[in-house]
Amino acid sequence: MKDILKFILGAILISFSVGCDDAKTESETSSISENRSVGQSGVVDDMSNPNVVQVAISSADHSTLVAALQAADYVDALTNVGPFTVFAPVNAAFDQLPAGTLESLVKPENQRKLRDILEYHVLLGVYKKADLVHGRKMGTADGRSVEIEILENGDVLVNGGKIIGTVEASNGVIHVIDKVLVPN
Incomplete structure (x- = not known):
């Protein structure tokens, strides 16, 4: 029992x-x-170094770029490990686009076109300013290439856009530029 x-x-x-x-x-x-x-961009981590998207979000000069990244649904891709080299146009560079261009690109029906333009600003791998060589064509995330030009005064241009600053991020490097790169 x-x-x-x-x-x-x-x-x-x-x-x-x-x-x-x-x-x-x-x-x-x-x-x-x-x-x-949620996606990678939804992960909250205030302890690590910021990634390229977090750096852009914290910059008042890149609010238009951040809005474009969101409209193109490209935020998660750039918050991943990378490494990335991002050519990040300042707000004033977007202002130089023909009237109505940006407004048209952020419409849902133009999401793919906007994403292609944003991917044209991204290189896979980290290329610091010293790594950029005059005349070199570098493959972008959208499958095209940008051309590097180094002027006699040391200024570095990417398809005619001048690098005006560089910021390192946890998943790559950001070169701040004064022009929106539009693929042909």
Whole structure:
């Protein structure tokens, strides 16, 4: 009789233990599936060095670029590990585009075209200013290439856009430029 009671008590404890583990697993699974829709850009990390998107977001001179990244659904791609070299036009560079161009590009039906333009500003790999060589054509994330020009005074141009500053990020380097690069 004692053996039967021990067996029943043991079965109850095992059932209870398994049931608790299942509940925990369901809770964990629910939490994981909720986070799947967030994407890399939704990860909050205030301890690490900022990535290229976080650097752009923190710059008042790049609010138009950030809005374009969001409209093109390109934020998550640039928050990933990389490494990336990003040629980041300042707001004034976007102002130099023909009237209505930016307004047209941020429309949902032009998302792919906008993303192609933004990918034209990205190189895969880290290329610091010293790595840029006169006359070199460098492949961009959209499959095209940009050409580097080094002037006698040391200024570096990318398809005619002048690099006016450089900022390192956790997943690459950002060269601030004074022109929006538009692929041919």
